Amino acid sequence: MSLPLSGVRVLDLTRLLPGGLCTMLLADMGARVVKVEEPGKGDYIRLAPPLLDGVSPFHAIVNRNKRSLALNLKKEEGKAVLRRLISRSNVFVEGFRPGVMERLGFSFDSVKELNPTIVYCSISAFGHRHKMSSMPGHDINFQALSGALAVGRKPELPMVQLADLCAGMYAAVGVLAALARARRSAVHVDVPIVPSLVSWLILPLAMRLVAGRPPKPEDGLLTGSDPFYGLYETADGRQIAVAAIEDDFRHNLIRELGSPELESLAHDGGRGRCRAKRLLKKIFASKTRDEWHSQLSFKETCVTPVLDIGEVVGLGRIAGRTLSRGLIGGLLPSPLSFSPYGQTHTIRAAPRLGQHTTEILKELGYTEHQILRLEKSGVVQR
Known part of the structure; x- marks a missing residue:
């Protein structure tokens, strides 16, 4: 056809x-x-x-x-x-x-x-x-x-x-x-x-209009202010991408990580978010990227491995x-x-x-x- x-x-x-x-x-x-x-x-x-x-x-x-x-x-x-x-x-x-x-x-x-x-x-x-x-x-x-x-x-x-x-x-x-x-x-x-x-440049322009200054990475939900939306280094020096910004995904991730204190930190303003980032950084550094991928990627957590272009081509992911x-x-x-x-x-x-x-x-x-x-x-x- x-x-x-x-x-x-x-x-x-x-x-x-x-x-x-x-x-x-x-x-x-x-x-x-x-x-x-x-x-x-x-x-x-x-x-x-x-x-x-x-x-x-x-x-x-x-x-x-x-x-x-x-x-x-x-x-x-x-x-x-x-x-x-x-x-x-x-x-x-x-x-x-x-x-x-x-x-x-x-x-x-x-x-x-x-x-x-x-x-x-x-x-x-x-x-x-x-x-x-x-x-x-x-x-x-x-x-x-x-x-x-x-x-x-x-x-x-x-x-x-x-x-x-x-x-x-x-x-x-x-x-x-x-x-x-x-x-x-x-x-x-x-x-x-x-x-x-x-x-x-929808989000950067919106931030510029609201804040009256050029946007900084820590300003926005999708650019660094949320500990549950970002990149974390793993034990093998690679990275994992976390995007658990909805409640259900965040709850699932916290449960899989076995760190219930993250839930209260997520709602504790700027200081709590900084503590949550430090804790998540420590947790993700305890295992390799592929270990986290096996544990989290298929558990409704919005967590994925960060692949380089060689992996994308070599593994036939396109x-x-x-x-x-x-x-x-x-x-x-x-x-x-x-x-x-x-x-x-x-x-x-x-x-x-x-x-x-x-x-x-x-x-x-x-x-x-x-x-x-x-x-x-x-x-x-x-």
């Missing part, structure tokens, strides 16, 4: 992570995604280290389930190919700074003339209407400007590209919402990366799958399941640059002779 977005045609003119994630999500739900790339270069996420068998895992994951068309948009014949594609597509996604698509001749207004019902999605630092809209940047810049780097701690280089991922998710949501209306008219979905990430050298893109399959469709379809490997150029051009009506001429003139790459 086909997936929810089967039949939806998407043009991906983006590079790197935000737009790539957006169209990956759409492809995972059944959309037919054509990734338009510059001949000879392609999306430079292809070169992001480390390489596995010559393939970047970033490219393999983000660009799975897509077809690659190597097309030179600086040549008029290349633009003509893109116009044909636009007329047959439902979604157009671009991730350039405002003004670039206009200079190429593919602004929202121009694309709308070619396809009056298309969904046109733009992803940029601040969107098209902000005074800083032309500012260049990457994830660390956007996290820095959003305040996310300095929430309750000294800023440090992030290991997860939150801004890029956040913008990609918002872009996918915006496209899905716009598709419902696009049957009647074209829609421009403008996704600003920095404000997107700011919108995720949707029950393990890393395949032959298909790296299968490392992070879509977590979505659609009833009655079931899990999203079998993952197809990310394409090599220009792998589907011939196939796509023939679908547009180009003959082999015409394709060969385009190839010789540097318009396309196969």
Whole structure:
């Protein structure tokens, strides 16, 4: 049975992570995604280290389930190919700074003339209407400007590209919402990366408004004030995550730990909470992480082991799958399941640059002779 977005045609003119994630999500739900790339270069996420068998895992994951068309948009014949594609597509996604698509001749207004019902999605630092809209940047810049780097701690280089991922998710949501209306008219979905990430800082912003100062870790229930919500080191130097903030879970945890005095300390204000933290720290330091996992994780306590990424991959904890050298893109399959469709379809490997150029051009009506001429003139790459 086909997936929810089967039949939806998407043009991906983006590079790197935000737009790539957006169209990956759409492809995972059944959309037919054509990734338009510059001949000879392609999306430079292809070169992001480390390489596995010559393939970047970033490219393999983000660009799975897509077809690659190597097309030179600086040549008029290349633009003509893109116009044909636009007329047959439902979604157009671009991730350039405002003004670039206009200079190429593919602004929202121009694309709308070619396809009056298309969904046109733009992803940029601040969107098209902000005074800083032309500012260049990457994830660390956007996290820095959003305040996310300095929430309750000294800023440090992030290991997860939150801004890029956040913008990609918002872009996918915006496209899905716009598709419902696009049957009647074209829609421009403008996704600003920095404000997107700011919108995720719900608790820090709320604390700032209430306290009138930047939030500290000990301020909030979920950031350190509650002894039953936090991380504790175990006997083997690893950590356990405790989130027993509801009464039932807390009662179960206290019973399993055999320390009834924790109950009264939990309700004894700041001083009691500090004593409870010290006691919990001492208790959890008495056994290894895995011993606590065996004792607590399945006892309705909201206690889990803190895994490192090697354990997550090595133990097959990602949707029950393990890393395949032959298909790296299968490392992070879509977590979505659609009833009655079931899990999203079998993952197809990310394409090599220009792998589907011939196939796509023939679908547009180009003959082999015409394709060969385009190839010789540097318009396309196969």
